[in-house]
Amino acid sequence: MKPVFGVVADDLTGGLETAAMLIAAGIDCAFVTDPDLVANVGDVPAIVVAQKTRVIPADDAVARIEKAAQALLARGARQLFFKYCATFDSTDRGNIGPVADMLMQLTGADYTAFCPASPSLHRTVYNGHLFLGTELISDSPKRNDPLTPMTDPDLVRVLQRQTSTRVGLLAHPLICAGLAHLERAIASATGQGIRYFITDAIYERDLDVLAALTSDWKLMTGNATIVQHYPAIWRAQGLIPATGNRVGLPAVDGGGVVLAGSCAERTLEQLADFEKCRPVLRMNLLAVDDVESAVGSALDWARPRLEAGPVAISTSESPEVVKLVQERHGRKGAAELAETILGRLALSLRDAGVRRFVVAGGETSGAIVDHLDIRSLRVGPYGGPGIGTAATDGADPIALCLKSGKLGPVDLFMTTLKSMQNPENAN
Numbered sequence: 074m075k076p077v078f079g080v081v082a083d084d085l086t087g088g089l090e091t092a093a094m095l096i097a098a099g100i101d102c103a104f105v106t107d108p109d110l111v112a113n114v115g116d117v118p119a120i121v122v123a124q125k126t127r128v129i130p131a132d133d134a135v136a137r138i139e140k141a142a143q144a145l146l147a148r149g150a151r152q153l154f155f156k157y158c159a160t161f162d163s164t165d166r167g168n169i170g171p172v173a174d175m176l177m178q179l180t181g182a183d184y185t186a187f188c189p190a191s192p193s194l195h196r197t198v199y200n201g202h203l204f205l206g207t208e209l210i211s212d213s214p215k216r217n218d219p220l221t222p223m224t225d226p227d228l229v230r231v232l233q234r235q236t237s238t239r240v241g242l243l244a245h246p247l248i249c250a251g252l253a254h255l256e257r258a259i260a261s262a263t264g265q266g267i268r269y270f271i272t273d274a275i276y277e278r279d280l281d282v283l284a285a286l287t288s289d290w291k292l293m294t295g296n297a298t299i300v301q302h303y304p305a306i307w308r309a310q311g312l313i314p315a316t317g318n319r320v321g322l323p324a325v326d327g328g329g330v331v332l333a334g335s336c337a338e339r340t341l342e343q344l345a346d347f348e349k350c351r352p353v354l355r356m357n358l359l360a361v362d363d364v365e366s367a368v369g370s371a372l373d374w375a376r377p378r379l380e381a382g383p384v385a386i387s388t389s390e391s392p393e394v395v396k397l398v399q400e401r402h403g404r405k406g407a408a409e410l411a412e413t414i415l416g417r418l419a420l421s422l423r424d425a426g427v428r429r430f431v432v433a434g435g436e437t438s439g440a441i442v443d444h445l446d447i448r449s450l451r452v453g454p455y456g457g458p459g460i461g462t463a464a465t466d467g468a469d470p471i472a473l474c475l476k477s478g479k480l481g482p483v484d485l486f487m488t489t490l491k492s493m494q495n496p497e498n499a500n
């Protein structure tokens with residue numbers, strides 16, 4: 074079977090969430106982090122290749138995603154979908170624009186669209202401007218993101234800074250006017266050299282229209298939310314079987330930990346909630362002299378406490394402290410420091426018997442999955458916006474929940490760690 078849908082995701086949380094959404098819609102979906110594994114995944118209608126490419130240098134991101142895209146096309150993928158964040162996380166140097174430029178060339182697409190909106194999460198795009206609830210993204214807490222602060226809400230302008238391909242807009246009245254109007258507008262705009270279209274979307278029904286418009290395109294890009302609107306179209310077109318094989322995840326016992334590197338407000342709230350019942354180690358990066366001793370002290374703290382139940386270890390801080398850490402180590406250096414500490418901790422904790430991991434943050438998830446050398450995952454049922462659950466295959470599986478920093482219910486950490494276990498052993 075040739076895959077109907079091949080996804081290249083720019084981080085692990087978003088990629089896993091996309092796969093989980095497809096599985097929830099009855100689409101068998103393979104999930105790998107290594108493009109070399111694409112050739113070997115079984116006969117499935119959808120494949121997600123998720124890599125930690127959101128904030129690496131644009132050339133590297135292009136090369137790594139190109140490899141994944143080539144592997145998906147070699148499997149005969151009918152459409153490629155480039156998955157990035159609903160908040161359009163990127164810097165002026167990329168990587169959304171440069172990756173899209175490469176994917177256009179590779180797929181031979183004449184044009185594509187950019188649809189980050191997630192109306193049910195109040196992430197909407199109107200007149201090309203991205204809103205979080207009633208606030209422009211640039212007035213929201215996203216302005217303080219440690220890696221991709223969003224200071225410009227105009228996505229046409231943001232994307233145009235990243236590419237020489239001309240960027241236009243499919244504005245809301247046009248989306249309300251329906252497919253025929255949209256197709257005419259695109260034909261006219263491409264005649265004027267515009268090849269990229271930021272799409273307005275305020276309501277779920279706008280995504281229905283955009284999914285219908287783009288379901289046959291060689292290349293589409295956006296957040297995971299629009300992906301939920303494709304399976305009904307594929308079924309109506311007879312491209313996939315009416316039902317898929319939904320396989321659950323194995324129950325996993327062994328120790329449980331939360332590792333949090335996300336500094337998003339929601340993650341800080343989730344840590345505070347977890348701390349009501351179990352201990353949290355908040356690591357102070359300003360006091361870290363060397364990684365080895367920081368990891369060693371954190372392990373000494375965790376080991377005895379793990380006997381009584383799960384623990385959380387975080388480097389998460391308020392924007393004020395993040396600023397101080399970045400002043401000392403640079404933006405990239407601070408991220409690398411936090412990611413290396415949490416990644417090494419994950420490895421040592423696994424060796425110490427931990428089998429259930431909840432990870433907060435997309436970049437953090439990428440670092441931890443890399444350190445654990447996990448390259449493919451069996452994906453579990455959709456756990457809600459921003460949340461993906463999965464397990465490794467084999468006799469001694471590791472259960473993972475990868476959570477987008479900004480999302481998830483406040484009590485997610487404890488409830489998820491419990492839900493991973495055999496109910497008889499839950500603590």
Ligand SMILES: Nc1ncnc2c1ncn2[C@@H]1O[C@H](COP(=O)(O)OP(=O)(O)O)[C@@H](O)[C@H]1O
Binds near residue numbers: 477
């Ligand atoms: N105390 C800290 N100071 C500076 N940067 C940090 C700190 N703790 C974590 N980070 C970095 O901030 C980034 C958070 O990004 P990410 O993990 O993707 O979370 P989110 O999903 O909230 O964006 C990571 O690269 C992480 O290593």
Ligand SMILES: O=C(O)[C@@H](O)C(=O)COP(=O)(O)O
Binds near residue numbers: 087434476478
């Ligand atoms: O679109 C989203 O919000 C997520 O799918 C996502 O990509 C989140 O990124 P992180 O907040 O960095 O995990």
